[in-house]
Amino acid sequence: MARCAFCGAEFETGPGDILLVCPYCGTAQTTEGAKFEKHYMIRVHFDRSDAERTLLDWCSKQLGAPDDLAVAARFVEAKLVFYPFWVCNVEADTRYQGLGKDARFYDRWPQRPEAFKRIEFYYKPESGRFQRRYEISIPGIEDIDEDIKRFPIPTRSREYFSHAHAEEHDGIVLHSKVSEEQAREQAKQEAYNRQTALVLEEVDKIESRDDNIKVGEAYLIHVPVWELKYRYGRSTYKASVSAATGYVIESKYPRTLAFRAAALAGGLVFLLIGAGLFYLALKQGLWYAGGLTSGSIFAAVGLGMLYKAASTKEAKEEI
Numbered sequence: 001m002a003r004c005a006f007c008g009a010e011f012e013t014g015p016g017d018i019l020l021v022c023p024y025c026g027t028a029q030t031t032e033g034a035k036f037e038k039h040y041m042i043r044v045h046f047d048r049s050d051a052e053r054t055l056l057d058w059c060s061k062q063l064g065a066p067d068d069l070a071v072a073a074r075f076v077e078a079k080l081v082f083y084p085f086w087v088c089n090v091e092a093d094t095r096y097q098g099l100g101k102d103a104r105f106y107d108r109w110p111q112r113p114e115a116f117k118r119i120e121f122y123y124k125p126e127s128g129r130f131q132r133r134y135e136i137s138i139p140g141i142e143d144i145d146e147d148i149k150r151f152p153i154p155t156r157s158r159e160y161f162s163h164a165h166a167e168e169h170d171g172i173v174l175h176s177k178v179s180e181e182q183a184r185e186q187a188k189q190e191a192y193n194r195q196t197a198l199v200l201e202e203v204d205k206i207e208s209r210d211d212n213i214k215v216g217e218a219y220l221i222h223v224p225v226w227e228l229k230y231r232y233g234r235s236t237y238k239a240s241v242s243a244a245t246g247y248v249i250e251s252k253y254p255r256t257l258a259f260r261a262a263a264l265a266g267g268l269v270f271l272l273i274g275a276g277l278f279y280l281a282l283k284q285g286l287w288y289a290g291g292l293t294s295g296s297i298f299a300a301v302g303l304g305m306l307y308k309a310a311s312t313k314e315a316k317e318e319i
């Protein structure tokens with residue numbers, strides 16, 4: 001329990017909550033009662049019925065979804081959760097020196113002009129610089145769903161946090177277990193990792209680097225997500241829909257038995273063709289590279305279809 005330093009009300013807190021939002025007056029404050037000013041929100045543009053309709057529309061269009069899904073599904077739960085995120089603006093400047101891999105080719109085969117008898121790899125020194133600006137968001141809670149964590153926050157449409165707005169939609173505003181200092185530290189590390197990834201696209205080994213990473217403005221933002229549950233037939237399906245954009249972050253949905261059976265059969269056929277091509281390529285040496293490549297493609301498609309046949313999950317909008 002904590003007592004709000006501004007309205008005096010007592011409210012629930014969980015272990016590890018560091019930055020609290022009073023559910024009565026909406027003031028963001030530290031556990032010592034210092035007011036936190038840089039507190040923003042994304043407003044709700046899709047109310048409960050909009051979110052439910054958008055979700056069912058979207059699920060109905062998915063491959064293998066039953067035709068009567070939109071009319072037969074019954075919602076059994078709808079919660080509006082405002083998830084806390086820290087958004088940090090980071091400037092990163094990295095100079096690096098490293099070794100890039102290169103190759104020399106010798107002696108073409110006469111029958112196969114694309115193939116060489118000998119390839120020699122060697123390293124050559126390379127250097128460069130990456131200057132980047134990042135807007136990095138750090139979730140304020142740890143056990144957050146991966147899809148909600150990765151979902152891009154429309155920060156340009158942020159507004160100051162409005163308690164009245166959250167209350168109007170019965171939103172649950174979560175406290176943050178991450179302090180501003182911790183968020184800044186994590187954002188700095190994340191920027192460093194992204195710079196490393198950029199450098200490693202240029203060189204294979206980093207010999208030396210000089211990083212100048214500055215975390216500038218950082219603020220807390222609450223992002224509204226509809227956590228929905230609906231029933232179809234005997235099963236219950238869960239979904240997360242952005243209350244700001246109506247974007248389906250993640251959803252499970254039913255698939256017809258006919259679809260599953262077709263996917264299962266198709267998957268097995270593709271897998272067999274893939275295995276056959278592999279066998280021919282390895283055994284006969286005929287169209288070696290072509291056989292291996294198309295073999296893997298067939299096998300991958302086959303596995304993908306088997307996965308679709310077996311799973312209820314994996315439905316997401318493409319970002």
Ligand SMILES: [Zn+2]
Pocket residue numbers: 004005006007008009022023024025026027
């Ligand atoms: Zn209060």
